[in-house]
Amino acid sequence: MPLKSPSRPSPSFSQPARETATQHQKQHYSKPVLAAYWTGPVFIITCHIGVVMALFTGLSLGAWLWIAFLYWIRMLAITGIYHRLLTHKSYSAPKPVKWVGSIIACAAGQMGPSWWKGHHDEHHLFSDQAGDPHNSTKGFWWSHYQWLLGGNFLPSKLPADVEKDPILRLIDRFHIVPAIALGLISFALGGSEYLAAFFVSTTLLFHGVATVNSLCHQFGTQPFHSDDHSRNNGLVAFLTLGEGWHNCHHAFPWSARQGITKIDGQIKYLPDPTFLFIQGLQRVGLASKIRLPFTKDATELN
Numbered sequence: 132m133p134l135k136s137p138s139r140p141s142p143s144f145s146q147p148a149r150e151t152a153t154q155h156q157k158q159h160y161s162k163p164v165l166a167a168y169w170t171g172p173v174f175i176i177t178c179h180i181g182v183v184m185a186l187f188t189g190l191s192l193g194a195w196l197w198i199a200f201l202y203w204i205r206m207l208a209i210t211g212i213y214h215r216l217l218t219h220k221s222y223s224a225p226k227p228v229k230w231v232g233s234i235i236a237c238a239a240g241q242m243g244p245s246w247w248k249g250h251h252d253e254h255h256l257f258s259d260q261a262g263d264p265h266n267s268t269k270g271f272w273w274s275h276y277q278w279l280l281g282g283n284f285l286p287s288k289l290p291a292d293v294e295k296d297p298i299l300r301l302i303d304r305f306h307i308v309p310a311i312a313l314g315l316i317s318f319a320l321g322g323s324e325y326l327a328a329f330f331v332s333t334t335l336l337f338h339g340v341a342t343v344n345s346l347c348h349q350f351g352t353q354p355f356h357s358d359d360h361s362r363n364n365g366l367v368a369f370l371t372l373g374e375g376w377h378n379c380h381h382a383f384p385w386s387a388r389q390g391i392t393k394i395d396g397q398i399k400y401l402p403d404p405t406f407l408f409i410q411g412l413q414r415v416g417l418a419s420k421i422r423l424p425f426t427k428d429a430t431e432l433n
């Protein structure tokens with residue numbers, strides 16, 4: 132049954148101990164890093180404006196297939212690499228998987244691995260409280276995109292583990308390069324029509340990822356205890372390759388599988404394409420130490 136109280140005690144095994152926002156030391160950013168980071172919003176705004184191009188070029192079946200391909204491949208890099216691998220370490224993978232996955236994720240125009248993880252760490256640390264960059268209690272549109280428009284745009288702290296890897300750090304600072312390169316590839320493939328398709332895909336992808344922060348903290352079920360407003364939402368799960376099972380994710384942030392619910396006290400599994408991808412990586416030797424709740428080895432308390 133859904134549990135609706137947002138003020139439940141935080142399960143100690145599923146979330147890091149909360150700190151107050153004031154205890155969080157602010158990161159210092161040099162001018163070159165600031166310049167590199169601010170290319171991100173400029174790019175995303177350009178893509179939104181670029182969508183209008185499609186009205187003039189039209190979109191053929193090939194262009195729609197390109198939109199879909201670019202949407203799903205980049206969504207997978209964000210969910211499977213940025214989120215479940217780099218941020219939550221829900222499985223282990225060789226460094227080249229992290230590097231290649233991060234380059235593909237950068238092509239989404241949603242910033243690099245350090246920036247992304249820095250913000251997401253804060254989201255889990257302070258979820259739906261002061262200190263959460265996209266705190267859903269400040270309103271739907273705030274959590275969807277408005278949080279990006281002000282001082283929250285810069286993470287309070289860049290994650291030390293990602294920053295320690297010089298390649299990931301390089302990818303983070305040059306995050307805009309794969310994004311622009313993919314636009315150019317699109318243009319080379321099919322001229323203005325495919326460039327318009329790239330703009331459409333990138334804009335849809337931006338809002339697809341954003342629904343996890345907005346819809347999934349407002350609408351859906353709460354089968355598990357989590358000290359926030361996170362919810363399982365099937366529509367978002369479809370749009371985000373399984374990330375919409377967000378209440379499960381907040382209850383078990385370290386789990387490689389997010390498609391889990393509880394019905395009449397029984398654990399049921401839900402469609403989770405990102406988890407299938409991780410299992411696929413494991414089959415070809417590129418993923419190991421997959422962490423899962425409700426198995427003999429895992430602590431199962433929720």
Ligand SMILES: [Zn+2]
Pocket residue numbers: 254258343344348361377381
């Ligand atoms: Zn959340």
Ligand SMILES: [Zn+2]
Pocket residue numbers: 214218219251255380384
């Ligand atoms: Zn997360």
